[in-house]
Amino acid sequence: MNLKEIHYGIEIETVKRTREQIAWAIHSVVGGTVRHVGIPSSYDPWEIEDLRGRVWKVVGDASLTSVPAHLRAEVVSPVLGYDDIPQLQEAVRAIRRAGGKINSQCGIHIHIDAAPFDGRHLGNLAKIIYKQEPLILHALGISRDRLNRYTRPVSDELIQRIEQHRPRTKDQLNRIWYGYHNRQPQHYDNSRYHGVNLHNVWYRGTVEFRWFEATLHAGRIKAYLQFCLAVAAKALNGRAASSRKRDFDPQSAKYDFRVFLLHLGLIGDEFKTARKHLMANMPGDAAFKNGRPKPEEVLPDETTTLTNEAGQVPGLTV
Amino acid sequence: MKILIRSTTLDGEPIPGSGETLQAADCLEVVELMRGQTPFTASRAPRDYMTEVLFGIEGGPTQPLPEEAAAAAAEFLTRLARHGLIEFLPDDKASDPWPERFLEALETVRLSGRTNMLDHPEVTRLTAEMGYPEVAAWLADHRREYAAFVLEGTRPLGKNFGDKEDPAPCADK
Numbered sequence: 001m002n003l004k005e006i007h008y009g010i011e012i013e014t015v016k017r018t019r020e021q022i023a024w025a026i027h028s029v030v031g032g033t034v035r036h037v038g039i040p041s042s043y044d045p046w047e048i049e050d051l052r053g054r055v056w057k058v059v060g061d062a063s064l065t066s067v068p069a070h071l072r073a074e075v076v077s078p079v080l081g082y083d084d085i086p087q088l089q090e091a092v093r094a095i096r097r098a099g100g101k102i103n104s105q106c107g108i109h110i111h112i113d114a115a116p117f118d119g120r121h122l123g124n125l126a127k128i129i130y131k132q133e134p135l136i137l138h139a140l141g142i143s144r145d146r147l148n149r150y151t152r153p154v155s156d157e158l159i160q161r162i163e164q165h166r167p168r169t170k171d172q173l174n175r176i177w178y179g180y181h182n183r184q185p186q187h188y189d190n191s192r193y194h195g196v197n198l199h200n201v202w203y204r205g206t207v208e209f210r211w212f213e214a215t216l217h218a219g220r221i222k223a224y225l226q227f228c229l230a231v232a233a234k235a236l237n238g239r240a241a242s243s244r245k246r247d248f249d250p251q252s253a254k255y256d257f258r259v260f261l262l263h264l265g266l267i268g269d270e271f272k273t274a275r276k277h278l279m280a281n282m283p284g285d286a287a288f289k290n291g292r293p294k295p296e297e298v299l300p301d302e303t304t305t306l307t308n309e310a311g312q313v314p315g316l317t318v
Numbered sequence: 319m320k321i322l323i324r325s326t327t328l329d330g331e332p333i334p335g336s337g338e339t340l341q342a343a344d345c346l347e348v349v350e351l352m353r354g355q356t357p358f359t360a361s362r363a364p365r366d367y368m369t370e371v372l373f374g375i376e377g378g379p380t381q382p383l384p385e386e387a388a389a390a391a392a393e394f395l396t397r398l399a400r401h402g403l404i405e406f407l408p409d410d411k412a413s414d415p416w417p418e419r420f421l422e423a424l425e426t427v428r429l430s431g432r433t434n435m436l437d438h439p440e441v442t443r444l445t446a447e448m449g450y451p452e453v454a455a456w457l458a459d460h461r462r463e464y465a466a467f468v469l470e471g472t473r474p475l476g477k478n479f480g481d482k483e484d485p486a487p488c489a490d491k
């Protein structure tokens with residue numbers, strides 16, 4: 001399955017502007033009608049039904065405690081396709097123009113449609129992430145606080161259980177994820193606070209990526225989306241995946257991560273900006289595993305002067 | 319619906335905050351207005367016009383528009399907005415929705431000193447009592463707009479706060 005065929009959704013948290021103002025900013029890009037739903041009042045939702053009948057939402061977010069309640073907003077996109085990325089980027093730019101900001105509490109969650117995945121694919125996904133996690137976490141520049149609380153890494157135990165039981169179906173993986181067969185997952189299940197949240201597979205039908213620090217930089221958001229789609233496509237297309245954890249080596253990190261991105265299919269001009277944004281935090285050299293070699297000092301060579309039979313120098317040295 | 323058609327640079331890049339507005343009942347009528355702007359485009363069939371515009375922006379071959387005319391017009395506008403070439407604006411009705419005697423009614427209530435102006439239910443009741451039933455009816459349905467008016471003044475409601483220039487574009491377009 002090509003990464004361009006996978007559906008996704010995104011949640012972006014913002015501060016400094018009211019939900020109404022954010023809703024009108026999105027409307028300026030997607031058109032249609034804006035409606036204040038208002039119920040439930042705790043989420044105080046605004047809805048924008050775009051020209052294609054898709055509904056964008058702007059809701060309250062209680063986790064943004066550093067600003068007054070009326071200035072907390074979480075943009076929830078409808079289900080989007082790869083071709084919608086430019087429009088999503090325009091919407092992000094419109095929010096920024098309208099004065100929307102982010103702070104350290106804000107985050108971005110990306111949801112990938114879990115319908116094409118079975119237990120084996122999801123196992124592949126967990127193993128791919130587990131293997132490359134030291135690089136990924138460094139590349140995304142996740143704060144220690146977020147890492148400890150909301151985006152915990154893939155656990156060793158989960159990978160061991162996947163390796164041991166080799167799940168084929170989502171139900172088999174459900175038992176591995178929860179430790180029992182959870183038929184009725186609840187929203188606020190504690191297991192959701194992982195960078196790759198498989199709890200959402202059974203709760204909402206999506207794989208949720210929770211790594212990202214918030215940004216209103218359209219290019220970075222595009223890079224995050226392309227990265228998640230590429231990882232998902234790799235998991236879907238691979239027969240199996242290795243879970244041998246890769247060590248983080250500062251000297252080769254940039255090179256290793258670039259190779260990883262290229263293996264994911266993020267090759268060529270189309271993904272140039274994705275590679276640029278994703279590798280910006282990495283130490284090392286993108287082109288040389290062991291660092292760019294320093295130009296060697298030119299030592300004076302011993303030269304031999306050739307002379308012809310007549311003893312004349314012909315002007316050639318070797 | 320109301321749109322802003324942004325002016326572009328010679329390279330076809332939209333210039334934020336520039337352009338002219340068009341208003342019509344729906345997407346089809348907006349496209350008709352766009353098409354009628356020059357004699358060259360007015361003579362084209364609507365579908366040909368939309369296809370040619372998209373070809374000029376996206377290069378060929380472009381993704382075909384839906385068969386149905388209204389859906390094709392909506393898709394056309396969506397794709398223009400995707401490239402930042404148009405911006406959807408709030409309708410006039412939504413941008414300045416209060417009734418004719420709105421300011422007069424609120425001033426009367428304020429001068430009476432009988433309530434805190436942030437007390438929305440009481441202000442609504444008093445405007446009705448003081449002879450402004452249409453303002454009271456509007457206030458009952460527009461609690462949020464009233465709050466915005468009290469806190470932020472007579473700005474056109476529902477408009478974006480574009481008080482800063484768009485930051486310099488990044489490497490990603």
